[in-house]
Amino acid sequence: MFSLFKENVRIALDSIRSQLLRTILTIVIIGIGIWALVGILSAVKALETNIAGNFESMGANTFNLQRYEFSVQSRGGGQREKINPVINYNDVRRFVDTYEYPKTNVSVSFVGTATAEVKFESEKTDPEAQIYGVNENYLDATGTNVEQGRNFTLFDIQNNNKVCLLGSDFLKNLFKNDDPLGKIISVRGVKFKVIGILESKGATFGNNQDLKVLIPIQAARGIFTQPNINYTISVKVDDKQYLSGAQDEAIVTFRNVRRLSPVEENNFGISRSEDLVNQLAEIGTILNTAAWIISIITILGSSIALMNIMLVSVTERTREIGVRKALGAKSSTISTQFFIETIVIGQFGSIVGIILGIATGFAFAQIFNFDFALPWSAMIWATIITFLVAVVAGSYPASKAAKLDPIESLRYE
Structure with missing residues (x-):
């Protein structure tokens, strides 16, 4: 049984070599379909893993008050339906003074800026450091930990x-051996003592x-004095069961701050x-469906191409088939x-598509500095789909x- 299978595979490979150009074109068509599937699913998986991880690091017990909702409906021409005022410092101060929900x-x-230059002695960074003005609860609300040193105190x-607290990348440039x-760093001419390094x-x-x-x-407010600075307010609730109540109270409080009528x-x-994670999952579902x-x-087109190439092969090898049957082949x-x-050609196309898809997903992850994970489910489905396509295309x-x-x-003749 195995020897017969081995002989059939050998004959299949010989046939493929005899009509190499048509076979390559068919493999490429199948590969493109699998490439689209594995490549997009790889990229979407890397995107979901990275962004979901960032959002979840905020903690399930945290919500934000910000200028706009996460998704904003737009009018034609790309203009927003409604222009919300920025959350300014007076809004923030009145909210903090009046919001008194327990266990929050x-x-x-x-x-302040995303293009700052940070100096330490004779060393300095490129002008791409981000400077944040924060209060003592910022790290807890954003799920950030201090790796060395301590957090801000009240x-x-x-x-x-x-x-100040520094991101871990400053250890690679400003403080290579220190x-x-x-230590004392300088931001826009103002000196700050480093008390902690963030993970x-x-x-x-x-x-x-x-x-x-x-x-x-x-x-930060003394250094960055540009008009219309937009603040973010994050509220962390100690127990998730109080989250809904804390959120309702925050909305009422901020409406009063903004003096909105009922x-x-x-x-x-x-x-x-x-x-945010749920909305991201919905977007991921749409991309996966696409x-x-x-x-x-694409695979439907490749199945038609595969069927045609096999029909041509049958026609070209009619005499060979006659000889085999005359010699007793069933x-x-x-x-x-x-x-x-047919299955061998289909699996060649599957392998080409999977390799290209993984390469695409990996390149996407590298470009955007995401963690890359092999899309095993997509690879398994790609193999199954190409097998089924080969069976269907090879039947006739x-x-x-x-x-x-x-x-x-x-x-x-």
């Missing part, structure tokens, strides 16, 4: 101490989370990390031979070859 901590932050924030704790969080869409400096919010809509957004549709359409043997040949040619009359086949 309020974090306040803003991005005393640091209230007394506007010139201290212990950074206790690495990687990058999202090229935005390096490890090249940032956190400084007390009042110190009939007016909110002119700010509120979002939870869970909501990948399947593209691949199915119809089932002839049929099996063509089936195996194999049946036609098996039904050929040996005498008429021997007369074929």
Whole structure:
């Protein structure tokens, strides 16, 4: 049995070599369909893993008050339906003073700049460091840990101490051979003492989370005085069962801060990390569906091409089939031979598509600094799909070859 299978595979490979150009074109067509499937699913998986990890690091018990909701409906021309005012410092201060829901901590932050140059003695970074003004609850609300040193204290924030926390990438450039704790760095001419190093969080869409400096919010406001600075308010609830109540209370409080009447809509957004992850999952589902549709359409075309190439092969090898039948080959043997040949071509296309798909997903992950994981499910499905396509595409040619009359086949020129 095995020897017969081995012989059929050998004959299939010989046949493939004899019609190499047509076979390569068919393999490429199948490969493109599998490439679309595996490549898109690889990229989507890397995207979901990275962004979901970043959102979930905020914690399931955290929600944000921000200028807009996570998704904003747009009018034609790309303009927003509604322009919300920025969350300014007066809004933040009134909210913090009046929001008193139990078992919650309020974090306040803003991005001073994303193009700062940080100096230490004679060393300095490229102008791409991000400077954040934060309060003492920022790390807890964003799920960030201190790897070395300590976090800000309430005393640091209230007394506007010139201290800072650094992202882990500063250990690679500013402090290659030094212990950074206790050292003095300079940001826009203002000196800060390093009290802690944050654990690495990687990058999202090229935005390096490890090249940032956190400084007390009042110190940041003294350095960055541009108009219309937009603040973010994050509320961390100690127990998830209080999350809904804390969120409702925050909405009421901020509506009062904005002096909105009961009939007016909110002119700010509120979002939870869970909501963002769920919306991301919905987007991922749409992209996965698109990948399947593209691949199915392409594979359908490749199945037709594969069937045609096998029909041509049957026609070209009519005399050979007649000789085999005259020598005693059964119809089932002839049929099996063509089936195996079709399956071999299909699996070659599957291998090419899987390799290209993995390469595409890996390149996507490298470009955006995502963690890459092999899409095993997509690879398994790709193998199954190409096998089924080969079976379907090879059925008619194999049946036609098996039904050929040996005498008429021997007369074929």
